[in-house]
Amino acid sequence: MAKAINNSEYVDGILSSNITYVSRAITLVESTKEEHQEAAQEIINSVIQHSGNSFRLGITGVPGVGKSTFIESFGMEVIERGHKLAVLAIDPSSQLSKGSILGDKTRMEKLSVHPRAFIRPSPSSGSLGGVSRKTKESMIICEAAGYDYIFVETVGVGQSETAVHEVTDFFLLLILAGAGDELQGIKRGIMEMADGLVITKADGSNTEKAKLARAEYARAMHLFPPTDSQWIPEVLTCSSTENKGIREVYDMIEKYKRHTTLNNYFQTKRNRQSRQWLHHTIHDTLITNFYSKQIVRDEIQRIEKQMELKPVNPYQVVRDLFKKLN
């Protein structure tokens, strides 16, 4: 980013689907530098009216579930069905693992070199709210560049799933067959957010186990209350390496699209997400501004220490704190 930023150049580049500009615009979005943020916001302002025309798919599953190979395999299916695909990542913890989230890009041999695919590992740091905002903004840039199918990938072990859920149309949970009862560390509550479950690695000696797991999870999903969309989450099995069951995942999502378009849930959800995004932005701004003050941080440290020694009335201490600050 040594060159000066020429915004109209970026906007033209994005709208003409020039991958270099898409990529560099996302770098601006992800940057924490004030000037880059300014530029990023200007670009978003200019392209946002071209956004929204994609299907946004959240994909989650713990490391080892075969996410990269699933994305390779399912991504190619999506492209063969005529779409342009962008793959983004959301993962606040990746400040530690620096970009490991999308696995090895080399494991997406076909997808990573396909002219209609764009893969973007985002080793973002910062708060979850910030990461979620960056993902949404990257999504807007991709949509403006004509990508009409977006994968938002996350590791199913943290709280980022709620964030993914808030920016996507469909939430897909990948599960490893026969990995025991403990759901491989998937956080409580994630299973209930899923619009679809896919048991991965259903091949070879694993095939039978996968079938059993499918039946078991289908039974468990059925126990859950219905979703707001009146959609009953489906449970499928697939083998990414043998390319089995991949088409069925696509078909399930198409079925979901039809279902939620017919009952208008699709647009209702999108509108709700927009309002949520606005209010989250307001809340984040208020909270960030507040905690950014040194005096606030000092006071809170003092209060938390006090709290460990004896019970305190938060309402009272917070009132005192606000009085002190005004």
Next chain:
Amino acid sequence: MAKAINNSEYVDGILSSNITYVSRAITLVESTKEEHQEAAQEIINSVIQHSGNSFRLGITGVPGVGKSTFIESFGMEVIERGHKLAVLAIDPSSQLSKGSILGDKTRMEKLSVHPRAFIRPSPSSGSLGGVSRKTKESMIICEAAGYDYIFVETVGVGQSETAVHEVTDFFLLLILAGAGDELQGIKRGIMEMADGLVITKADGSNTEKAKLARAEYARAMHLFPPTDSQWIPEVLTCSSTENKGIREVYDMIEKYKRHTTLNNYFQTKRNRQSRQWLHHTIHDTLITNFYSKQIVRDEIQRIEKQMELKPVNPYQVVRDLFKKLN
């Protein structure tokens, strides 16, 4: 509340376990009047160091599950085991149903007249955060008055379960046997928050169904990932009217107490809840102060209208909004 408020009288009354003062202090907590709030906070400041010495049990389940009869039956068990019991309600929706949440107090025949029980239906209005705060504050008053077992009741259909979860030590979900697969409208995610499930009305012709349901739910619970406490939620059946299985619920909770005391999760959770409460109070105050301004409300209405017509960049509009306000 016609008489002038004499705070030291309240404090003495509460600490000597005078039910009239406990009750009136909670009325002050629940009041929206500025002067009552002032008084309530002063009282809390004075009694808070006597709080914390209770077991806090969240109880949830949809209407019809038999919550009132369960509370009557289980509440008497708790009392017979030597405790003093306070029953509180948390329900932001009760502004509509005005106090219906605790069901008919007359259905708690024994409990409602027992000298060691205190039942408090709270038809609170206002935001969830506010309701949660009021419940926590009422709890402090009860604990200071020597109630060492607190039930916090909620209807398992809203978002109040998260709030209950944040103020209690154990989260108990009541389920109706054989009510079909749809979990009777229980919100997604609630089942995964439960530390224990109790299938109610396991009597008469319902006994067999309840047993089957128990096996099925136990199986489903086992599919969930382990909780932070390393506690595996148990599934029990009970008949409140025949007083069957009630002792087992008490024993399950005792087992949980031992488990979480040994691995120190109990205190860790309490400390986390205290910090959460502090930061929630800060966030709520920031957000309430912000939205209370007429100019903010007008601007947001304008922005939301704009958003329905075309996509807008929230980051940009929020920045503009904050600039405008400063």
